[in-house]
Amino acid sequence: MKKFIVVTGGVLSGVGKGIFCASLARLLKECGVKVNVLKIDPYLNVDAGTMNPNQHGEVFVTEDGYEADLDLGHYERFLGEDMSRKNNITAGQIYSAVVKRERDGGYLGSTVQIVPHVTDEIKRRIDSLEGQVNVIEIGGTVGDIESEVFLESVRQLALEKPFGDFMFIHVTYVPYLRTSNEFKTKPTQQSVQLLRRAGLNPDMIVIRSETAVNSDTIKKVALFGGVPQDMVINLPDVSNVYSIVELLKNLEVHNKVARKLNLALDDSNFSWDYPRTFKQRRIALVAKYLGTDDAYKSIIESIFLAGCVKPEVIDAQNLEDMSYEEVCDRLSEYDGLIIPGGFGKRGIEGKIKAIRYAREHKKPILGICLGMQLMVIEFARNVYGYEGANSTEFDPNTPYPVITLMEEQKRVLQLGGTMRLGAQRMRIFKGTKLWDIYGVEETTERHRHRYEVNYDEFSELFKMPKEQGYKLVISAKSNFVEAIELEEHPFFIGIQYHPELKTKVGKPHPLFKALIDALEEHDQRGM
Structure with missing residues (x-):
């Protein structure tokens, strides 16, 4: 039975959802799980090929010649596996497919609508993933207009699948306000509320921060986020992003995911070989x-x-x-x-x-x-x-x-x-x-x-x-x-x-x- 982990973002973009997804996927792979990954980009471009690197970052090209978002590069580097066009969905691809099917008479005269036709196309693409566990990153942040149809699609798919096959992880940012010397959780609280309005409840909240947060902040996020305290994971900034795989293991994130999805894991052969010392050449x-x-x-x-x-x-x-x-x-x-x-x-x-x-x-x-x-x-x-x-x-x-x-x-x-x-x-x-x-x-x-x-x-x-x-x-x-x-x-x-x-x-x-x-x-x- 296929399992799905849906990762959403809140507060602001660029906090490291892609790195988290890649790290989690590698951790599960090290525990003997066959993992697949999918990046959902809500923009209307068909792919990233025509996008300016000054605005969007590099274009990552796969073996099969697909021009993708740079997060597929994270997935390849962390997982040690080649990605393909199947590992990326854009809103442009979805709408193009729906319109083409309508032009070809594929809807038999129906009025073509966001629900069910667009959502069904998204669900079909997600359900075609072949991993034992499929990590799905929804780009952007909750509350973005262009993301709403994807949130609705995963909401529907989670209801259609057996209970326990879906897990929702929400990655948010907790800023530190120096004028009052405290971490501020209100943006995260509001982000979770937006997620709930879309019909989704997080099973785990990952809070990103510049430095490690205190226990009071963890308690507050758990209370207002509606999750147990042990399901609030803090990932402060690190100098080496490849250390996050070990950090997640030490926080037993893999075991928490396994309990939610009823997975059997074996981390006895865990091995994560990444550079720890560096030559000082300019x-x-x-x-x-x-x-x-x-x-x-x-x-x-x-x-x-x-x-x-x-x-x-x-x-x-x-x-x-x-x-x-x-x-x-x-x-x-x-x-x-x-x-x-x-x-x-x-x-x-x-x-x-x-x-x-x-x-x-x-x-x-x-x-x-x-x-x-x-x-x-x-x-x-x-x-x-x-x-x-x-x-x-x-x-x-x-x-x-x-x-x-x-x-x-x-x-x-x-x-x-x-x-x-x-x-x-x-x-x-x-x-x-x-x-x-x-x-x-x-x-x-x-x-x-x-x-x-x-x-x-x-x-x-x-x-x-x-x-x-x-x-x-x-x-x-x-x-x-x-x-x-x-x-x-x-x-x-x-x-x-x-x-x-x-x-x-x-x-x-x-x-x-x-x-x-x-x-x-x-x-x-x-x-």
């Missing part, structure tokens, strides 16, 4: 999306899970306004650089200056997606002498279009879900640094791009440049150039794909481990 993430810390979440977590302190995000647009000498001075304080992906012209010249600095000063650098394309542009301009070399994305009239729109993309009219997406097979060439890192001749990596290296017209870039000692080589290829590197450089690697999307706890992607190792070697040599 890595600059030369970025352009600075509106939220989540814009480069998977890259940042990949470095962290590879055992290094998190990289520092610096504004590529600021570098654009500096002279090259000023850029060199600014970046000299870092041990290595990462140039991440992105779209649009803003900040591009700043990133190119950073790449030039890393090349000329032999500073370890990893270019991801757009980062690799900019490496090729910088090389074409400053080594091969192709003045004005560029991508047609930024300059359609460039005399040297070393990066160009993929042929298949020239026929695409819609933006959503039309890029080269998901797992793609590629061949790695022996004798390259990439071969040393992977140790295999073929592998698959996840992609999200429209532009490619224009190899057919500019293959000479990958031959010895005129009167210079640099040699740019292709280290991986599919139908496209997948990776490039400089032979004479300690670590100058550009990749068209997104390795950060495959990092798991206990299994960071080898490219990030290789970058950190290169930083160590670079430091030991005193370069």
Whole structure:
């Protein structure tokens, strides 16, 4: 019999529902339960692919090419399992499916309504989950207009299922008011009241706070939230979010869930291997999306899970306004650089200056997606002498279009879900640094791009440049150039794909481990 844990949020968004869901799912998995997860996003976008990273954070791409909310990244990293499009529902998907069915005559002349037609579609999607326990995160906060139909759907489904198959957990924020030196529970009380008006009663309340709350606060939340005191769980801020799995275990959350859902658990083989010590290497993430810390979440977590302190995000647009000498001075304080992906012209010249600095000063650098394309542009301009070399994305009239729109993309009219997406097979060439890192001749990596290296017209870039000692080589290829590197450089690697999307706890992607190792070697040599 399938069980369901529905996690809702209150007071404000961004308090860590996704981390809690991922941690709880991993804890149950460690106790021998087959777990599945589902993120419900109430927005009307069909997926997250067209959403601005400055507003919504990164777009996480699954193996099957689905562009998802970043919470699926949390689920993958914590659970150690690949997610797919089945692990995400958006309101846009639901309404699109209902309208299409109506247009196809699927409702036999009925007046199509929110209840029962929209709610039935949501329930169908939820009930199709195949886990023994299915953890369902409803995005946003209780009280949001767009969330109401999802709350109604889970209310109905819980009534339709046998008693004991559903558990409701409400995650709220309890602020500390410094002027009166007390934790304030009123926002949580009101949030629970909103949940009750939707016909749902929480079985457990998880209160997030900056610091640990006192026992009086726990009692007050239990009283007004209508749950036993032992079902109020406090999760204060922690420096390492991966420690939350152990924290939940120590609070016996798994046993409390097991009692509610009548589950048999075995935590005797519990093992949670995450980094606890970190190398103190300064890595600059030369970025352009600075509106939220989540814009480069998977890259940042990949470095962290590879055992290094998190990289520092610096504004590529600021570098654009500096002279090259000023850029060199600014970046000299870092041990290595990462140039991440992105779209649009803003900040591009700043990133190119950073790449030039890393090349000329032999500073370890990893270019991801757009980062690799900019490496090729910088090389074409400053080594091969192709003045004005560029991508047609930024300059359609460039005399040297070393990066160009993929042929298949020239026929695409819609933006959503039309890029080269998901797992793609590629061949790695022996004798390259990439071969040393992977140790295999073929592998698959996840992609999200429209532009490619224009190899057919500019293959000479990958031959010895005129009167210079640099040699740019292709280290991986599919139908496209997948990776490039400089032979004479300690670590100058550009990749068209997104390795950060495959990092798991206990299994960071080898490219990030290789970058950190290169930083160590670079430091030991005193370069």
